[in-house]
Amino acid sequence: MEGNVLLATLVLLAAAVALAPLAKWAGLSTIIGYLAAGVPIGPYGLGLISDSATIQQIADLGIVMMLFLIGLELHPAELWRMRHKVLGLGLTQMLGTSAILMVVAFLLGLSWQMALIVGLALAMSSTAIAMQSVAPRSKR
Structure with a gap:
């Protein structure tokens, strides 16, 4: 193919x-x-x-x-209401997860540049999982 x-x-x-x-x-x-x-x-x-x-x-x-x-x-009004959580907690979660994954990738033998890319990519991919977990709760 x-x-x-x-x-x-x-x-x-x-x-x-x-x-x-x-x-x-x-x-x-x-x-x-x-x-x-x-x-x-x-x-x-x-x-x-x-x-x-x-x-x-x-x-x-x-x-x-x-x-x-x-x-x-996402509704614009709800996004505006959640702006502190999205920017504060979301950014903290993203940076923390990226750092942990970067250290793991670095310990597995990747260069720090590649470990950073892997950490950021895997941390960002959690959006799909998080949205899937939140969706059933918001429909209740």
């Missing part, structure tokens, strides 16, 4: 549609289902999708869609 973004996207969606509900049914997070879908079809599994440029394009689209969905969920 070298370079064929549409076919790669279809394969990813099919795997996600198959495994995410299974994870939810098993009482796990759907994120576990997405991971379980991606590992076997990726370059270290069956190799159905192995072109890094194609994976990057699909990942970029996924990030845009996630940010769009977060934007749909």
Whole structure:
């Protein structure tokens, strides 16, 4: 599937549609289902999708869609009301998590520059998990 973004996207969606509900049914997070879908079809599994440029394009689209969905969920008045928590606690959580993950990556042998990138990237990826955890509570 070298370079064929549409076919790669279809394969990813099919795997996600198959495994995410299974994870939810098993009482796990759907994120576990997405991971379980991606590992076997990726370059270290069956190799159905192995072109890094194609994976990057699909990942970029996924990030845009996630940010769009977060934007749909947030009301401007509520965001303004929560501004101190978002900026204060959110920034503290981001920096603290990044620092911890950076130290772990550095101890695993990465340079401090690479460890910083890994720490920041993993800390930022927690947004998807946090929004998924908060969503059921806010609908009560």
